[in-house]
Amino acid sequence: xxxxxxxxxxxxxxxxxxxxxxxxxxxxxxxxxxxxxxxxxxxxxxxxxxxxxxxxxxxxxxxxxxxxxxxxxxxxxxxxxxxxxxxxxxxxxxxxxxxxxxxxxxxxxxxxxxxxxxxxxxxxxxxxxxxxxxxxxxxxxxxxxxxxxxxxxxxxxxxxxxxxxxxxxxxxxxxxxxxxxxxxxxxxxxxxxxxxxxxxxxxxxxxxxxxxxxxxxxxxxxxxxxxxxxxxxxxxxxxxxxxxxxxxxxxxxxxxxxxxxxxxxxxxxxxxxxxxxxxxxxxxxxxxxxxxxxxxxxxxxxxxxxxxxxxxxxxxxxxxxxxxxxxxxxxxxxxxxxxxxxxx
Amino acid sequence: xxxxxxxxxxxxxxxxxxxxxxxxxxxxxxxxxxxxxxxxxxxxxxxxxxxxxxxxxxxxxxxxxxxxxxxxxxxxxxxxxxxxxxxxxxxxxxxxxxxxxxxxxxxxxxx
Numbered sequence: 001x002x003x004x005x006x007x008x009x010x011x012x013x014x015x016x017x018x019x020x021x022x023x024x025x026x027x028x029x030x031x032x033x034x035x036x037x038x039x040x041x042x043x044x045x046x047x048x049x050x051x052x053x054x055x056x057x058x059x060x061x062x063x064x065x066x067x068x069x070x071x072x073x074x075x076x077x078x079x080x081x082x083x084x085x086x087x088x089x090x091x092x093x094x095x096x097x098x099x100x101x102x103x104x105x106x107x108x109x110x111x112x113x114x115x116x117x118x119x120x121x122x123x124x125x126x127x128x129x130x131x132x133x134x135x136x137x138x139x140x141x142x143x144x145x146x147x148x149x150x151x152x153x154x155x156x157x158x159x160x161x162x163x164x165x166x167x168x169x170x171x172x173x174x175x176x177x178x179x180x181x182x183x184x185x186x187x188x189x190x191x192x193x194x195x196x197x198x199x200x201x202x203x204x205x206x207x208x209x210x211x212x213x214x215x216x217x218x219x220x221x222x223x224x225x226x227x228x229x230x231x232x233x234x235x236x237x238x239x240x241x242x243x244x245x246x247x248x249x250x251x252x253x254x255x256x257x258x259x260x261x262x263x264x265x266x267x268x269x270x271x272x273x274x275x276x277x278x279x280x281x282x283x284x285x286x287x288x289x290x291x292x293x294x295x296x297x298x299x300x301x302x303x304x305x306x307x308x309x310x311x312x313x314x315x316x317x318x319x320x321x322x323x324x325x326x327x328x329x330x331x332x333x334x335x336x337x338x339x340x341x342x343x344x
Numbered sequence: 345x346x347x348x349x350x351x352x353x354x355x356x357x358x359x360x361x362x363x364x365x366x367x368x369x370x371x372x373x374x375x376x377x378x379x380x381x382x383x384x385x386x387x388x389x390x391x392x393x394x395x396x397x398x399x400x401x402x403x404x405x406x407x408x409x410x411x412x413x414x415x416x417x418x419x420x421x422x423x424x425x426x427x428x429x430x431x432x433x434x435x436x437x438x439x440x441x442x443x444x445x446x447x448x449x450x451x452x453x454x455x
Contacts, residue, residue: 302358
C-alpha cells in the first residue's frame with residue numbers, strides 16, 4: 001500500500017462555459033508553487049496553456065450497466081492519468097508532484113470523481129486534492145438557474161472562484177455570493193480581482209492532505225456557520241431553484257458508525273442522484289476523534305479520522321445539498337436507524 | 345464506494361474499511377472486524393425484517409440475503425449489492441425515507 005502522504009494530489013478545475021477556467025489555470029500555472037504540476041485538459045482552447053506538461057484527453061465515457069450516470073467511468077481521464085504516470089516512472093516526463101484536471105464547461109463533475117476513486121492504479125498513486133469551481137459573476141445567477149451542470153459544479157466545490165467581478169454590477173456580485181454561500185456553505189468563496197487570484201489560497205489546504213485536513217475542516221465549519229442560511233430553521237430553499245435544498249443536520253448525541261453506514265448506503269442507493277453533496281463531521285460512539293465524510297451523488301470518498309476536534313463543539317454536523325428531498329424526512333430516517341442501534 | 349456499483353471497485357466498501365481506507369493505524373483489526381461484521385448484520389436485519397427478508401454472514405466477506413417466505417437467496421459482497429438483492433426479492437424500492445420503514449424501525453427501538 002502506498003504511503004498516503006506521498007500520493008500525488010489531483011486538483012480539479014471545473015466551471016460552466018465561459019466562466020474563465022482556462023484563464024484561471026493560466027494564472028495558476030505561472031505561480032512558482034505549480035511549476036511542478038502536470039495538467040490534463042479536454043481541449044486545447046483558444047487561450048493556449050504555457051506550461052511544461054499539458055496533455056489532452058479525448059472524451060470517451062463508459063456507461064456502466066447500472067445506468068447510473070454519476071458513476072460513469074471516464075476512460076479518457078483514466079487512460080491519460082495512467083499514461084502520464086507510466087511516463088513519469090520511466091523518466092520520460094519531468095517528475096510532476098501535482099496534477100490539475102480541467103473539465104469541459106458542460107461536464108458533470110461526478111463521473112470524474114468516480115473515476116478517480118474507482119481505478120486501482122490511480123488510487124495507488126494519486127489522491128484527490130481540492131475541487132476548484134469558477135463562476136462567472138456576470139452570468140452565474142442565470143446559469144445556476146437554468147443549467148443543472150452549473151449547480152452540480154458549485155455543489156461539489158471546495159474553492160469557488162468568482163470571475164469577471166470587475167465587469168459585473170456590484171449588486172449582482174452580492175446576490176451571486178449570497179446564492180453560492182447558501183447552495184454550498186462549506187466552499188470558500190474567492191474573488192478574482194481583474195483576473196488575478198491568490199493562487200496560494202486555492203491550494204493552501206485540502207481535505208485529503210494528512211497535514212492540512214484538520215485546518216480545512218475548521219475552515220469549512222467556519223464558512224458553514226457564517227453562511228447566510230437560516231439557522232433558526234436549519235435549511236434554505238434556494239430562491240432561484242426551488243428544488244435544490246441545502247441544510248445542515250446537527251446531532252448532539254454521538255452517532256453509531258455502523259448504523260450510519262447502513263443508512264447512508266441505503267439513502268444513496270434510493271436517492272443518490274438527488275443527493276448532490278453530503279459532507280460532514282461526525283461524533284462517532286466510542287471514538288475520541290471525529291470522522292469526516294464526503295460524498296457526491298452515489299460516490300462516497302473514503303471516510304477519514306481527524307486527529308482531534310477542530311474546536312470545542314463536539315456535535316455531529318452533516319451538510320446536505322439535495323434535489324427535492326425534505327430535511328425532516330432525512331432527519332427522522334437517520335434518527336430511526338440510530339435509535340435501533342441504541343436499542344440493540 | 346459507489347452506492348450502486350460497489351462491485352466494480354476493488355478493496356473493501358467504505359462502510360467496512362475503517363477510516364482512511366485502512367491506511368491509518370486505526371483500521372479495525374481482524375477480531376474487531378468480525379465483531380463489527382456481526383453487529384452490522386444484526387442492524388441490517390432490523391431493516392430487512394420489515395421486508396420479510398434477512399441476512400447472514402458467509403465466509404466473513406460476503407452476505408447471504410434471503411427472502412424468509414419465498415426461500416429465494418442471493419450472495420452479495422457489500423451493502424449496495426444487498427439493497428439491490430432486497431429490491432429483486434420484494435419488487436419494492438429499498439428506501440430509508442419510506443415512512444412505513446421509519447415507523448417500523450421506531451417501533452423496534454421502543455419509541
